Amino acid sequence: MQEIYLDNAATTRPLVSIRGVLEKYLEDGWHNPSALYAPAVFDLRKMDEARETLKKGFGGNLFEVLFTGSGTEGDAAVILGGARKQKSMHYISSEVEHPAVYQAMMRLKEAGHEVTFVKPDRQGRIDPDAVADAVREDTVLVSIMHVNNQTGAVSDIAGIARRVKAKNRNALFHSDGVQAYMRKALGDASDIDYYTVSAHKIHGLKGVGAVFYKKGAPLKALIPGGGQEKNLRSGTENTLGIAAFAHAAENYLEQKQEYAGRLKELKEVFLGEAGSLSDMEVLSPADGADHIVCLLINGVRGEVLLHALEEQKIYISTGAACTSKKGISRAALGLGLSRAEADAVVRVSFCPYNTKEETAAAAQSLAQAAGALRLFTRR
Amino acid sequence: MQEIYLDNAATTRPLVSIRGVLEKYLEDGWHNPSALYAPAVFDLRKMDEARETLKKGFGGNLFEVLFTGSGTEGDAAVILGGARKQKSMHYISSEVEHPAVYQAMMRLKEAGHEVTFVKPDRQGRIDPDAVADAVREDTVLVSIMHVNNQTGAVSDIAGIARRVKAKNRNALFHSDGVQAYMRKALGDASDIDYYTVSAHKIHGLKGVGAVFYKKGAPLKALIPGGGQEKNLRSGTENTLGIAAFAHAAENYLEQKQEYAGRLKELKEVFLGEAGSLSDMEVLSPADGADHIVCLLINGVRGEVLLHALEEQKIYISTGAACTSKKGISRAALGLGLSRAEADAVVRVSFCPYNTKEETAAAAQSLAQAAGALRLFTRR
Numbered sequence: 001m002q003e004i005y006l007d008n009a010a011t012t013r014p015l016v017s018i019r020g021v022l023e024k025y026l027e028d029g030w031h032n033p034s035a036l037y038a039p040a041v042f043d044l045r046k047m048d049e050a051r052e053t054l055k056k057g058f059g060g061n062l063f064e065v066l067f068t069g070s071g072t073e074g075d076a077a078v079i080l081g082g083a084r085k086q087k088s089m090h091y092i093s094s095e096v097e098h099p100a101v102y103q104a105m106m107r108l109k110e111a112g113h114e115v116t117f118v119k120p121d122r123q124g125r126i127d128p129d130a131v132a133d134a135v136r137e138d139t140v141l142v143s144i145m146h147v148n149n150q151t152g153a154v155s156d157i158a159g160i161a162r163r164v165k166a167k168n169r170n171a172l173f174h175s176d177g178v179q180a181y182m183r184k185a186l187g188d189a190s191d192i193d194y195y196t197v198s199a200h201k202i203h204g205l206k207g208v209g210a211v212f213y214k215k216g217a218p219l220k221a222l223i224p225g226g227g228q229e230k231n232l233r234s235g236t237e238n239t240l241g242i243a244a245f246a247h248a249a250e251n252y253l254e255q256k257q258e259y260a261g262r263l264k265e266l267k268e269v270f271l272g273e274a275g276s277l278s279d280m281e282v283l284s285p286a287d288g289a290d291h292i293v294c295l296l297i298n299g300v301r302g303e304v305l306l307h308a309l310e311e312q313k314i315y316i317s318t319g320a321a322c323t324s325k326k327g328i329s330r331a332a333l334g335l336g337l338s339r340a341e342a343d344a345v346v347r348v349s350f351c352p353y354n355t356k357e358e359t360a361a362a363a364q365s366l367a368q369a370a371g372a373l374r375l376f377t378r379r
Numbered sequence: 380m381q382e383i384y385l386d387n388a389a390t391t392r393p394l395v396s397i398r399g400v401l402e403k404y405l406e407d408g409w410h411n412p413s414a415l416y417a418p419a420v421f422d423l424r425k426m427d428e429a430r431e432t433l434k435k436g437f438g439g440n441l442f443e444v445l446f447t448g449s450g451t452e453g454d455a456a457v458i459l460g461g462a463r464k465q466k467s468m469h470y471i472s473s474e475v476e477h478p479a480v481y482q483a484m485m486r487l488k489e490a491g492h493e494v495t496f497v498k499p500d501r502q503g504r505i506d507p508d509a510v511a512d513a514v515r516e517d518t519v520l521v522s523i524m525h526v527n528n529q530t531g532a533v534s535d536i537a538g539i540a541r542r543v544k545a546k547n548r549n550a551l552f553h554s555d556g557v558q559a560y561m562r563k564a565l566g567d568a569s570d571i572d573y574y575t576v577s578a579h580k581i582h583g584l585k586g587v588g589a590v591f592y593k594k595g596a597p598l599k600a601l602i603p604g605g606g607q608e609k610n611l612r613s614g615t616e617n618t619l620g621i622a623a624f625a626h627a628a629e630n631y632l633e634q635k636q637e638y639a640g641r642l643k644e645l646k647e648v649f650l651g652e653a654g655s656l657s658d659m660e661v662l663s664p665a666d667g668a669d670h671i672v673c674l675l676i677n678g679v680r681g682e683v684l685l686h687a688l689e690e691q692k693i694y695i696s697t698g699a700a701c702t703s704k705k706g707i708s709r710a711a712l713g714l715g716l717s718r719a720e721a722d723a724v725v726r727v728s729f730c731p732y733n734t735k736e737e738t739a740a741a742a743q744s745l746a747q748a749a750g751a752l753r754l755f756t757r758r
Contacts, residue, residue: 003418010411011615014404022401025393030585032389035696036682037689039382069448069586070614072604080603100613103603200615206409207448207586207617222601224459224482225451234479235449236390236579238586241620303415310416317414 004314004358009149009179009292009349012203015251018244025240033237034228043239050246054210057182057249058197059189063212066219066232067242071178071198072100073222074211075143077233078174078194079104082219083141085113092134092142094118094126095334096150100196101143101176102330118144122335123285124153124294132163139164141172146180146195150319150331150347152284152292154184161191172217178209182252183260183289193217199241203351204248208241259352263290266350266359273363277370283335283345293348296337300370302346308369314362317347383693383737388528388558388671388728391582394630397623404619412616413607422618429625433589436561436628437576438568442591445598445611446621450557450577451479452601453590454522456612457553457573458483461598462520464492471513471521473497473505474713475529479575480522480555481709497523501714502664503532503673511542518543520551525559525574529698529710529726531663531671533563540570551596557588561631562639562668572596578620582730583627587620638731642669645729645738652742656749662714662724672727675716679749681725687748693741696726 005013031040033047051065068074079101083091093105095117105115116134120126126144135142142164146157161173174194181197189195195212199205213219225234252259267290271282274295283294297305302318309316319332319342332342348366350359384392410419412426430444447453458480462470472484474496484494495513499505505523514521521543525536540552553573559565560576568574573596577588592598604613631638646669650661653674662673676684681697688695698711698721711721727745729738 007411007414007416010414011409014409016405018405019398019401022398026395026397030390030393031694032386035386035389035694036685037386037694039694069452069617070602072614073448073602075604076602098604099606100604103613107603198615205617205619206615207620209614223449223452223455224486225454225477225479226482227478234482235451235588236577236585238448238584238620240584241586241617306415315410315414315416315418 001313002358004362006348006350006354006359006362007315007317008351009347010317011200011206012351013353014200014205015203015248017251018205018247021244021247022240025243029239029243033239034226047237047239047242050242053246053249054197055212056253058177058186058195058212059192062189062214063195064215066211066213066229067237068209068211068233069207069238071176071196071201071209074196074198074209075100075176076104077211077219077222078196079141079143080107081222082194082213082217083172083174084108084220085140088112088114089140090136090138091115091140092118092131094120094144096120096124096148096331097143097145098149098176098178099330101145105143120153120335122337123283123288124148124151124335125285126155128156128160128163131160132167135164135167135171137168139168139171141174143174143176145176147184147289149179149292151294151335152288152290154180154287154289157192158187158189165191179289179292182249182256183263183291199245199248202248202252204245205241208238208245210245255352260290262352263350265356266290266354267293269356269359270348270363273360274367277367291350294345295348296341296345297370298344300373301343304373305346305366305370308373309362309365312365314365316366317349319345319347380692381737383741385727385729385733385738385741386694386696387730388726389696390579390585391730392732393579393584393623394582394627396630397584397626400623400626401619404622408618408622412618413605426616426618426621429621432625432628433576434591435632437556437565437574437591438571441568441593442574443594445590445592445608446616447588447590447612448586448617450555450575450580450588453575453577453588454479454555455483456590456598456601457575458520458522459486460601461573461592461596462551462553463487463599464519467491467493468519469515469517470494470519471497471510473499473523475499475503475527475710476522476524477528477555477557478709480524484522499532499714501716502662502667503527503530503714504664505534505539507535507539507542510539511546514543514546514550516547518547518550520553522553522555524555526563526668528558528671530673530714531667531669533559533666533668536571537566537568544570558668558671561628561635562642562670578624578627581627581631583624584620587617587624589624634731639669641731642729644735645669645733646672648735648738649727649742652739653746656746670729673724674727675720675724676749677723679752680722683752684725684745684749687752688741688744691744693744695745696728698724698726
């Protein structure tokens with residue numbers, strides 16, 4: 001039985017061509033970039049080339065690139081590192097942020113800051129008015145994700161950032177772009193101060209992420225020490241992971257149009273096949289990101305459905321895998337679903353290497369399995 | 380010209396057999412360990428197996444293993460995460476700690492805590508009496524490195540920890556074991572609470588480290604979010620780096636005796652050949668770790684010597700590469716050297732894959748180059 005992997009919002013299959021990146025690393029890329037001799041200086045230069053490559057996927061020369069150990073660390077670097085204030089201040093985020101942002105905001109709250117969590121609609125869409133309305137004179141930072149990891153809802157973060165700055169020009173704007181990077185274009189990024197991305201969501205390796213930050217935007221190392229990364233993140237640099245990140249970004253950049261077309265097709269195929277299922281609500285907005293389909297299948301526990309499909313080597317997710325096995329996802333509740341509804345959510349997510357055939361087959365299996373489970377539970 | 384790499388305290392050449400680890404990862408090890416289906420659960424189990432492997436190299440079942448993104452992050456996780464207190468308290472460390480520990484302690488100082496930095500002798504040795512004497516009733520944490528990264532001086536950390544606890548049983552003891560792990564055995568680790576290690580110092584990959592922590596020792600995530608690593612470090616786990624770490628640890632464990640013998644030989648060969656150099660002081664203690672030789676070559680700037688050897692593809696370090704190109708190393712000054720002396724320090728560091736022949740050749744080249752530079756500068 002061939003595996004059908006439809007959990008690409010959790011992680012993507014690494015490119016097999018990363019073999020070549022490892023070969024280069026083993027040959028001549030493994031020195032400590034902080035050392036003073038030529039091969040080390042070469043490794044440092046390679047890191048800077050990787051930054052340039054990544055910037056082609058977001059914001060261009062408006063931004064600098066800080067490498068981190070994950071998207072989560074990137075979010076923490078901004079919220080708990082750069083934007084954290086001593087004095088009690090005000091922060092804004094949403095109820096459906098990734099736990100990386102949400103928990104960082106909770107840390108600020110515990111430390112005595114005030115945090116406004118804007119409520120999304122049932123499909124995870126954030127009302128730009130609600131964000132703008134929440135901005136105050138003492139608002140330090142607004143953090144709104146670009147593409148929702150659960151429903152695929154897309155926020156016009158460039159527009160939201162503009163409105164935030166119009167109301168308080170000193171407020172900083174951050175967006176978790178982990179699901180969006182390379183998948184969703186952005187207009188004018190000039191009001192965005194920070195943008196977080198992760199390598200393993202675009203077929204790179206786990207253990208490496210990055211923060212795009214506007215020149216001059218405040219940042220303070222979460223991890224002090226030897227002063228690597230312009231003293232913003234100490235520790236010997238993960239040069240293999242960084243090279244593989246650049247490699248994956250290049251691969252995506254070269255085929256961006258084609259990949260976008262493929263994802264759109266896969267979503268259509270999936271929804272076409274799964275649409276036959278009765279008493280089912282598509283939580284993904286029609287204009288959402290094409291790689292995520294979120295379904296609320298009334299009367300079927302998502303986790304049970306997941307395991308039924310697992311028997312057929314079809315891998316999908318419940319509410320949000322990123323919440324690491326903690327039962328019902330806070331983010332699913334953040335959509336305003338009841339507990340029973342949140343429990344009935346599954347997420348299917350594609351990558352450009354999924355085929356239409358496997359996607360159609362998975363959708364049929366899902367519809368069948370859900371139907372069977374309903375019969376069973378209603379009997 | 381064959382490269383002679385003698386900067387193994389900065390980083391080690393990764394095992395080429397990591398190719399096999401990548402192959403397994405590409406095949407079936409890349410799922411998100413937080414997901415609920417079988418392949419992901421398998422990846423999570425592999426991480427736990429890696430923890431067991433690593434524990435064979437330190438402390439065994441007394442300890443739990445937390446994976447981090449670097450040794451530096453491990454130090455920060457303990458000092459700024461686990462042991463940090465709200466109320467002003469007292470901490471102890473030394474003047475020659477790695478910047479990861481030193482800068483974390485400086486953060487505590489900035490936050491209003493008191494930090495006692497014990498002074499080492501000229502060879503980097505820490506007097507256990509001086510540490511014990513500094514312990515007070517309000518001492519929260521004592522952090523003393525196991526093997527000094529500059530001179531190779533070894534501290535009896537088990538003994539120091541015992542004395543610390545004898546004076547204040549509530550004080551916690553941490554040691555940066557990055558240079559020591561797999562190289563220096565430890566007696567009874569039962570008074571040690573935390574021990575930090577790094578994969579790329581034992582021929583693993585960069586971007587992954589670990590903290591061994593005693594069951595029940597306080598830890599708090601530096602990076603909050605999805606709750607991975609028992610909620611001690613959020614972010615998708617670097618499963619490739621972790622597998623390669625375990626692979627490198629297994630390799631070291633299998634050949635520990637042989638490797639130790641080899642390092643001892645290399646040190647003897649090197650000192651035998653370089654010993655002819657006049658007006659030179661070996662800063663490494665006779666009973667220090669065998670993989671590090673630190674020389675003070677009066678009248679020769681370390682950086683100039685480094686570049687002279689670089690011409691011959693012989694790679695060594697000045698004071699300490701980990702301080703990332705910031706000129707004279709704080710740690711070199713921490714030894715109590717004058718600025719001129721600190722400037723004249725070079726560090727040569729071995730791995731078990733260095734040959735006696737290349738080590739002898741490098742020592743001869745170093746002696747010749749240093750002699751020539753002296754002639755030049757004294758003319």
